[in-house]
Amino acid sequence: MDKHNFFHGIAEELSLGALTAPAERVTGGYLHEMYKLETASGKYAVKLLNPVIMKRPDVFENYRRAELLEKELCENKIPVVPAMEINGCKMQCKDSQYFYVFHWIEGKALAWDEIKAEHCREAGALLARIHKIRQVKEPSDIKEICADWDFYVTAADTECREIAGKLEKNRDLLYYCQEQYNSALRLLPPVSCICDGDMDCKNVLWTDGKPVIIDLECLDYGNPLSEMFQLGLSWSGGTVCSMNYESLNAFISAYKKEYGDLNPNWNAIYGIGFSWLDWLEYNVKRALRIECGSEEERELGIGQVHETLQRIIYYHTIKDELLKQLSN
Incomplete structure (x- = not known):
């Protein structure tokens, strides 16, 4: 996958604003890939979901349940960074790559x-x-x-x-x-x-x-x-x-x-x-x-x-x- 064109494409299609800098790979977990996007409208984190994981038979039901529980945590004032809902969906897909978009927050994960x-x-x-x-x-x-x-x-x-x-x-x-x-x-x-x-x-x-x-x-x-x-x-x-x-x-x-x-x-x-x-x-x-x-x-x-x-x-x-x- 051409990451450069991919990120330019999602920024345009999801109305995130034009990129003002190349997408930057950031430290994430051991399953998926996380990138920082800087656009004319702000900063975002984009999590590219592991294609191998996305082939599991129960994966979409698991993610759907997690999205509902995420909303419940927000309603109960738990300090979380929820995935953005865009065009009525949290999980997005482009060129067979599933991903989530988040508002970027300035914070530090402890070593x-x-x-x-x-x-x-x-x-x-x-x-x-x-x-x-x-x-x-x-x-x-x-x-x-x-x-x-x-x-x-x-x-x-x-x-x-x-x-x-x-x-x-x-x-x-x-x-x-x-x-x-x-x-x-x-x-x-x-x-x-x-x-x-x-x-x-x-x-x-x-x-x-x-x-x-x-x-x-x-x-x-x-x-x-x-x-x-x-x-x-x-x-x-x-x-x-x-x-x-x-x-x-x-x-x-x-x-x-x-x-x-x-x-x-x-x-x-x-x-x-x-x-x-x-x-x-x-x-x-x-x-x-x-x-x-x-x-x-x-x-x-x-x-x-x-x-x-x-x-x-x-x-x-x-x-x-x-x-x-x-x-x-």
């Missing part, structure tokens, strides 16, 4: 080493506000992880030597962690609510010391305890394999103060922290070209396999200390 306890406190309280909007007493539709790691180990041996050794070395651990995750999933309380689905630090911008959530396409219904625990681990250093228990306590305490105490059995739900297995499997598929749209994406997948495996191994090693800290 992992910039996150302090006060940021975790703000993030925990904000998550609780989302969870409180609407909830029902019924189990969440969170699927168990049933990856065939033996298949991936064998496939990597011939298709991607860059990940083969690590997968084979950790094969038993992966099956063990998968069992731990699925067991914990069955012990979650039967409560369902609106969940962000991806509120880690890269998707929260800070303006004047306050958080604003971006990238809301993962909004869905889920289990509040599961998301609170996963995000608490992420914000307090689990993603970079360096837990800060003061930050973890700040996140959970702020969440409980806003939401109410869920009275969790931490030992029972410890396995929820292995939810990284789902991301690992997706990136193994990218590395093996099973679910991959370009060589650039494959290289990204290979890198994410190594990073995600390290997180899973690390989380496995801190179990005793983590449970000790959570019980205090």
Whole structure:
């Protein structure tokens, strides 16, 4: 796709104003591409949705549901950056490329080493506000992880030597962690609510010391305890394999103060922290070209396999200390 002509075209077709500078690729997530557009009418962010993801059979229903929940967050004064609705639609399409357009906001996503306890406190309280909007007493539709790691180990041996050794070395651990995750999933309380689905630090911008959530396409219904625990681990250093228990306590305490105490059995739900297995499997598929749209994406997948495996191994090693800290 000719990106230059593409961005000129959407600026004209969507009445965003003539471009005053070339579209600029900006740091985003690991699935889609984000660009900054400067036009005669203002600044915009354009998210190009991953073409491989857009081929999934349930993708449009998932995005439609996320768009409706995004509106609900706005109605409840949650600080978010919603996708613009243009010509009656949020999701746009040009030349078979699906995308969203957002008003550009000046804010900063924190690097992992910039996150302090006060940021975790703000993030925990904000998550609780989302969870409180609407909830029902019924189990969440969170699927168990049933990856065939033996298949991936064998496939990597011939298709991607860059990940083969690590997968084979950790094969038993992966099956063990998968069992731990699925067991914990069955012990979650039967409560369902609106969940962000991806509120880690890269998707929260800070303006004047306050958080604003971006990238809301993962909004869905889920289990509040599961998301609170996963995000608490992420914000307090689990993603970079360096837990800060003061930050973890700040996140959970702020969440409980806003939401109410869920009275969790931490030992029972410890396995929820292995939810990284789902991301690992997706990136193994990218590395093996099973679910991959370009060589650039494959290289990204290979890198994410190594990073995600390290997180899973690390989380496995801190179990005793983590449970000790959570019980205090």
